[in-house]
Amino acid sequence: MQEQPPYSPSSSDEDKSKGKGRAEGKKSVKEKGAGRSVGGKDETRWSLVAAVRKAGGKLGKERVTYVCSNCGEGSSQWWGMCRHCEAMGTLMKYVPGADSTASEGSHHAYRSWIPQKSKEMVPQSLQQVTKGVDQSGWRIPLSGSFGTEIARVLGGGIVPGSLILVGGDPGVGKSSLMLQLASIVSENIGVGESSAVVYVSGEESIEQIGNRADRMSIKSRNLYLYSSTDIEDILDKIQPLSPRALIIDSIQTVYLRAFAGSAGNMTQVKECTSALLRFAKLTNIPVFLIGHVTKTGDIAGPRLLEHIVDVVLYMEGERCLSHRLLRSVKNRFGSTDELGVFEMSGYGLQAVLNPTEMFLTEHDSDSEILAGLAVAVVLDGSRTFAIEVQALCVSGSPRSGEVVGIPKNRADVIISVLMKQAGLKLQDNAVFLNVVSGFMLTETAGDLAIAASICSSFLEYPIPNDIAFIGEVGLGGELRTVPRMDKRVLAIAKLGYKKCVVPKTSEKLLKPLNLDLEILPCSNLKEVINTIFRPQ
Structure with missing residues (x-):
């Protein structure tokens, strides 16, 4: 037995002191x-x-x-x-x-927006989740030709609660795209829906954004602008508005107080994206993030960033050209085969109504420029494009040829096949190849057009401007069919082409289409030369 201490507090005093100690301990830990969590396990x-x-x-x-x-x-x-x-x-x-404020910063970033406590959430069956939900009207619609192009890439509209990352080279038009999108979303108001859309910039002041909106003739009353780089501050300020969508420009300029390091480093980018993802899921508010890219074309920050978000969009285009392509490389709510086509103008981005012919130029039927010019029909996602391929054969040139817009190894293979299988004497010629309008022709469906352009330049025989070429060239000189032949032929028929050279294996597939277009099936390159470059 232990000895009784000289002073022993009463049981009530002891309980109070213990309770007070426990309360202070809990408060300190909190x-x-x-x-x-309880016990420090999680x-x-x-x-x-x-x-x-x-x-x-x-x-x-x-x-x-x-x-x-x-x-x-x-x-x-x-x-x-x-x-x-x-x-x-x-x-x-x-x-x-x-x-203490820093240790709670990451949770403060979404604590005030939580609609229900996590302890009250339980697993639900699929029928319970989908019961009473109108899937056709679930997405936020986008009206107009501009909105239709973006909706096509997103899979039909904006999914509530989604986190969408938009990347692209500097100056390609990411901020203009998002500002125009914010205007469209704020104007399409449904019954009982919030009308506010908040555009937050960490790179520009609100006066600079307003000047850009005025240049693009954006006058939406429900579009709110804010300039800040603090995630906690942003969510606190936009909470009274309860916006329909939130746009952050850009994810590399914002930070969380709870984490060390400047905005844009690996930790800040990852944690800010995670906080905004949690915010989007708990509030059902879609969040758009604009992301910078590195020299290699990847989005700056950890690779995990693209895994966290729901949708990743890349905006492509050369500064010297007016066309812009919006491509989906990841989409949890739709296909990644879709492509949006826009044209940059003084009033912002405009949707291209007929992108199939945007890379074509007009030529007279008797123009000398048609020698060495052939039209290829390629697919990019679900979009069909007619692309002009130019070739120039220079005999006795002291230098080797150059290739622009076509993979060098692919061009070398086609030139070698023409020499070996078609009998063209290209050994003493420097062959120059170019794809018009800066398009990068990587699809094998353009092989036949490349070969036809080389033959046209070497033989100095212009190709009629109403003929298109579709097909892949094999090492034996044979023509191979490519996917979606029917869609390609339908596209060029609408453009007014009268003839199309295709592989003979696809003749049966195209015959039931009954188009006002003459199909010229060929088995190999020799047949193509005899068909196209035969004197009339």
Whole structure:
């Protein structure tokens, strides 16, 4: 038996003191370790350097972490050089839990928007989820020719609660695209729906955005502009508006206070995207993120960024050209085969109504320029394009030929097949190839047009401007069919072409179409030469 202490408090006083101690302990853990569940077994991990005090009777020693201000990577020890990015003198001391507001920052980013507590959520059957839901009217519609192009790429409209990432080269028109989209969404108001759309920029002031909107003749009353880089501040300010959609320009300029490092580093980009994803799912508000790209064309930030979001769109186009292509490389709610075609003008982006002929130029039937010019019919996603291929054969040239817009190895294969299987004496000729309008011809359906253009230039025989070519060329000189032959032929028939050279194997497939178009089936390149380049 142990000896009785000289003073023993009453049971009520003891219970009170214990209760007070427990309450203070819980409060301390809650303030310095937000996100920790009971017992400290499960933690919401928002960054690699997130660390909170240990739960228990006694508070453990604070863990000191050294964070690189350049890349955001953390280390438990100080080193003169960051082991991840190899930058010198960039390691900064970081003590998690030192700032109670910072430790709760990541949860504050979506806490006020949660419609129901996670403990109340239980698994539901598919019938319960889809009961009473009108799938046809579920998506947010986009009206007009411009909205129709974007809706095509998204799979039919904007899915509520989706997180959409839009990437592209600097100056390609990402901000203009999103500003026009915000105007369309704010004007299509349904019964009982919020009309506000918020465009948040971390790169421009609201006056600069307003000037750009005025240039593009955007006068929507329900479009709200805000300039900020703090995620918590953004969500607090837009909450009274309860917007129909949120646009962030760009994800590399925003940050969360709970994580060390400047905006744009790996940790900040990942955690900001995760917070906005949670916000979108819990509030059913679609969020658009504009992302910068690197020199290689990938979106800046961790590769995980493209896995977090629901949709990834890339905007492509050359600065010297007016056409822009909006391509879907990931879409959880639709096909990735769709393609949106736009044209940049002084008033913003305009939808191209007939993209099939946008890469064609008009020529007279007796023009000398038609020598070495052939038209290929290619598919990009679900869109059909008629592409002009130019060839120039120069005999006795001291230099080798050049290829623009066509893979070099593919061009070498076609030239070798023409020499071996078709009998063209191209050994002493420098062959130059070019695809008009800067288009990159990577599909094998353009092989036949490439071969025909080379033959036309070598034989100095112009190809009539009402003939198109579809087919792949094999190493034996044979012509092979390509997918969706019927769709390609239908597209050029609408453009007014009178003849089309196709592989003989696809003749039976095209015969039932009954088009006002003469099909010229050929088995190999020799038949093509005898059919097209035969004197009339």
